[in-house]
Amino acid sequence: MKALILVGGFGTRLRPLTLTVPKPLVEFANKPMILHQIEALVKAGVKDIVLAVNYKPEVMVAVLKKYEEKFGITITFSVEEEPLGTAGPLALARDILGKDDTPFFVLNADVTCDYPFEAMRDFHNSHGNEGTILATKVEEPSKYGVIVTKPNSTKIDRFVEKPVEFVGNRINAGIYIFKPTILNRINLEPTSIEKQIFPAMAGDEQLHTFDLEGFWMDVGQPKDFLTGTCLYLSSVAKKTPHLLASPSEPFVHGGNVLIHPTAKIGDGCRIGPNVTIGPNVVIGKGARLQRCVIMEDAQIKEYALVKNTIVGWHCTVGRWTRLDGVSVLGDDVHVADEVYVYGALVLPHKSISANVTDPKIVM
Amino acid sequence: MTLNKAVILVGGPSRATRFRPLSMDIPQPLFPVGGKPIIWHQISALSKVEGLKEIILIGFFEDVVFRSFLDKCSDEYLREFTQLGTAGGLYHFRDMILRGNPKNVFVLYTDICSSFPLNELLKHHEKQGRVGTIMVTKVDRNLANNYGCVVVDNETSLALHYVEKPETYVSDLASTGIFVLDKEVFQFIEKTFQSRSADSGGEFFESAERDLNQLRFEQDVLRPMADQKKLSVYITKDFWRQIKSAASAVPANAAYLQQEMRHGSSRLAKSRPDGPKIVEPVFIHPYAQVDPEAKIGPNVSIQAQVKVGPGVRIRDAIVLEKSVIKENAIVLNAIIGRESRVGRWSRVEGSPYTTTNDGHEVTHGGVKVxxxxxxGQDVAVKDEVFVRNTVVLPHKDLSSDQHNEIIIAYATKQKKKSKVDPNAVTLDSALPAYAVGCPSHKIEAHIQCFPEKGQPPIRGSCVLPHGLQDNITIAVFAEGQKAQEAKEAGxxxxxxxxxxxxxxNGTVKFDKCLATPDILPSVAKVARILGPRGLMPTVNKGTVVDDVAGAVRYSLQSFDFKADKNNVVHSGFAKISFSAEQTLVCDYQTP
Structure with missing residues (x-):
């Protein structure tokens, strides 16, 4: 089987992290975002993975080379010369996706969930039509495109973009499986799969919906990155709790804490809920972490409080410093002792020695 | 040797409104800066003046406010019974001040912080030989309009002109509120007093009476003194600042601590291997407990019985008695009121004090903060909560972050748990101890209540197991069976x-009156007699009842209570001769 991952551009929404590392390599729960997807695809029997990108950084090539060897798969970069929307990249990768009759997956790189690729594949094969869209339920469907199915069927009747009246709460989760015949519908030009291809397929009664169990989040921006981390950690806590820090550890507070084995935690800390701590991180004694992501090699000094914040690689956070309000520290940022930082997006290699009391970008 | 005296004008509770919320439980002169009451610094400086034997405090606080403080000194406290104005107070107590025939009298305001170079001032004053000498300091030209400004002739040190808070720029030399006056000054005040009486004698002036009594020191004494070339000026270059707003206590605290550090005072805390990390200057009261893992300073005063946990950071702050700062909390540019609690990983932070304002407000995005x-007193900041640039009035729990707020609400919605002081003495052991000599003495409770805004006033009645009112007479209008019951009930x-x-006929007297419903129509005939005395039984008051026996018993044991305008309920609840069982209070009933 085959899969296409829509990586797209530079990940500007996740800056300043993506100024240092291409978005697919930003660690989500201590693992590059794209590796979560590759692992799940491999598990479902996928051998060929195409990355639809519009730039091809060396660092990414090198990392993915490693995965090719590790998993015994081929990973191909399909580089767009001009932006092709969400459907165009399929046409661009026609040679690989259409090389045999087996179906292929398409997924957005920003989406995190419990990827149900095997179940989706089985369902798709069972109905025999051209495509299946993974659907997730949301609380406020009025913000999204809602899927309306035919009565008592998984067959999609139509899509309603940002419905004013409630028509349903299932939305497109950004993960699909198609028969290669879909490629006949797409030309090599900028095309939206959601707006142009899907309505046509629904009209031909070729499109089904498959319900996603569990969490789903588009983690393309810092706020959602944190929320997605919380959802992911809750899911891990249910399914494979042994991967998380044991709640019996004295510093774990409220659970959902993922700590890399090489990280060091000082005495008297209170960590959790919903915290991920990367490799070689050092947490000083008496620190308080809650709902935050600490990336590799960062150092949180004594008595600091970090909340609703992404602390990038190699950062230091000073003693008694308080970070809050969806702050994001880029690579190698240093925050002085006793400082308060609220809602700051801090670009790499900066030092902060005065309070940042309102959300702003620190250049 | 010449005898000198000093007067400190301490003002009164209504003066210190800008010092709220700190003045709500500590009178401003007794608020500690640099580890000592504001007024202590003045008294201490005065005590070093040669020949100064007596300090007189003039103000309109209740006497008791200063009693415990003054017990340790030998000052006198004179209370103005009406507000006499600054000079009015001086003049009113002139006989007291002049007793013993002092040569010079220092006059100091209490709301200032200074190094008080009083000996130098006195020397200068005697050298110049004029009636009075005013100490002045140079202030920022743009802020001069907040002060009393003095124009000086530099060669002769003569004050040429004095003006209080001028709208336009007059001089950048501001009055420090520190003066030394020759005893002659009282004749000068008297003359002013009389000339003003004479001036207003002919014309109709509604508030003339008040105006005359309220002689103001600056306008009514200093200005004429300057006009008549009788006022000398002493310019100090040492530190000086006002302590008007509550916020300004923080820089005043810093100024005094730094002065002590320069003088190498042993009172200040030092870093020790087994103690907390100290960034000098810091004052830690000997009865405060500071964990060795805390980092304190600079410019911090920690008062008695404060507990500071490990990992705590305090800088530029005053922490008042019995506060608790828990682990890993951080306190910056702040005052922590008495009995307040700052939770783990909480942060209490103000903006650094700037010299361009009086410590009151800074603007943030066009909004004053x-x-x-x-x-304030007894404020609880829950764990991990951040309180920034915020003033919290007493008795408030904060469980969410606060920025740039003034939090007034008194009580929280949730029920407060009653706290029991572990050191409290139980009633049954306390009562016999007090009983010596006066067994019928009443024990009273004074309960400060904090009702939420908009709540009905606090009142109701309370049943005590044992009545206190042994001399009241209860009358009951009832017949037959009910009459018998009432009699039996007492x-x-x-x-x-x-x-x-x-x-x-008016041949009977009683203090309380009850009636049964069936006899009420007949009682109505005497309503004109009972009504005005508040004795007419009504259903609303619960004095028209079927169960007269119960009502009689209730009346004998209960009393009505009502909170006064400060929400304090005063009531007696027992007598000293009672046993503990007799004093156990049952339930309060409020409407």
Missing amino acids: NNICIL AHIVGGQDLIDKVK
Whole structure:
């Protein structure tokens, strides 16, 4: 089987992290975002993975080379010369996706969930039509495109973009499986799969919906990155709790804490809920972490409080410093002792020695 | 040797409104800066003046406010019974001040912080030989309009002109509120006093009376003194600042601590291997407990019985008695009120004090905000909560982050758990101890209540297991069976038509009156007599009842209570001769 991952551009929404590392390599729960997807695809029997990108950084090539060897798969970069929307990249990768009759997956790189690729594949094969869209339920469907199915069927009747009246709460989760015949519908030009291809397929009664169990989040921006981390950690806590820090550890507070084995935690800390701590991180004694992501090699000094914040690689956070309000520290940022930082997006290699009391970008 | 005296004008509770919320439980002169009451610094400086034997405090606080403080010194406290104005107070107590025939009298305001170079001032004053000498300091030209400004002739040190808070620029030399006056000054005040009386004698002036009594020191004494070339000026270059707003206590605290550090005072805390990390200057009261893992300073005062946990950071702050700062909390540019609690990983932070304002406000995005963070008495900041640039009035729990707020609400919605002081003495052991000599003495409770805004006033009645009112007479209008019951329950006077007649004739007296519903129509005949005395039984008051026996018992043991305008309920609840069982209070009933 085959899969296409829509990586797209530079990940500007996740800056300043993506100024240092291409978005697919930003660690989500201590693992590059794209590796979560590759692992799940491999598990479902996928051998060929195409990355639809519009730039091809060396660092990414090198990392993915490693995965090719590790998993015994081929990973191909399909580089767009001009932006092709969400459907165009399929046409661009026609040679690989259409090389045999087996179906292929398409997924957005920003989406995190419990990827149900095997179940989706089985369902798709069972109905025999051209495509299946993974659907997730949301609380406020009025913000999204809602899927309306035919009565008592998984067959999609139509899509309603940002419905004013409630028509349903299932939305497109950004993960699909198609028969290669879909490629006949797409030309090599900028095309939206959601707006142009899907309505046509629904009209031909070729499109089904498959319900996603569990969490789903588009983690393309810092706020959602944190929320997605919380959802992911809750899911891990249910399914494979042994991967998380044991709640019996004295510093774990409220659970959902993922700590890399090489990280060091000082005495008297209170960590959790919903915290991920990367490799070689050092947490000083008496620190308080809650709902935050600490990336590799960062150092949180004594008595600091970090909340609703992404602390990038190699950062230091000073003693008694308080970070809050969806702050994001880029690579190698240093925050002085006793400082308060609220809602700051801090670009790499900066030092902060005065309070940042309102959300702003620190250049 | 010449005798000198000093007067400190301490003002009164209504003066210190800008010092709220700190003045709500500590009178401003007794608020500690640099580890000592504001007024202590003045008294201490005065005590070093040669020949100064007596310091007189003039103000309109209740005497008791200063009693415990003054017990340790030998000052006198004179209370103005009406507000006499600054000079009025001086003049009113002139006999007291002049007793012993002092040569010079220092006059100091209490709301200032200074190095008080009083000996130098006195020397300068005597050298110049004029009636009075005013100490001045150079202030920022743009802020001069906040002060009393003095124009000086530099060669002769003569004050040429004095003006209080001028709208336009007059001089950048501001009065420090420190003066030394020759005893002659009282004749000068008297003259002013009389000339003003004479001036206003002919014309109709509604508030003339008040105006005359309220002689103001600056306008009514200093200005004429300057005009008549009788005022010398002493310019100090040492530190000086006002302590007007509550926030300004923080820089005043810093100024005094730094002065002590320069003088190498042993009172200040030092870093020790087994103690907390100290960034000097810091004052830690000997009865405070500071964990060795805390980092304190600079410019921090920690008062008695404060507990500071490990990992705590405090800088530029005053922490008042019995506060608790828990682990890993951080306190910056703040005042923590008495008995307040700052939770783990909480942060209480004000903006640094700037010299361009009086510590009151800074602007933030065009909005004025408080720059020093102040927690009033008994404020609780929950774990991990951030309180920034906020003033919190007493008795408030904060469980969410607060920025640039003034939090007034008194009580929280949730029920407060009653706290029991572990050191409290139980009633049964306390009562016999007090009983010596006066067994009928009442024990009173004074309960400060904090009702939420908009709540009905606090009042109701309370049943005590043992009545206190042994000399009240209860009358009951009832007949037959009910009359018998009432009598048995302890009613003093019981009757039907006969009692109504007695009331009509005025031959009976009682303090409380009950009636059964069936006899009420007959009692209505004497309503004109009972009504005005507040004795007419009504259903609303619960004095018209079927169960007269119960009502009589209730009346004997209960009393009505009502909170005064400060929400304090005063009531007696026992007598010293009672046993503990007799004093156990049952339930309060409020409407």
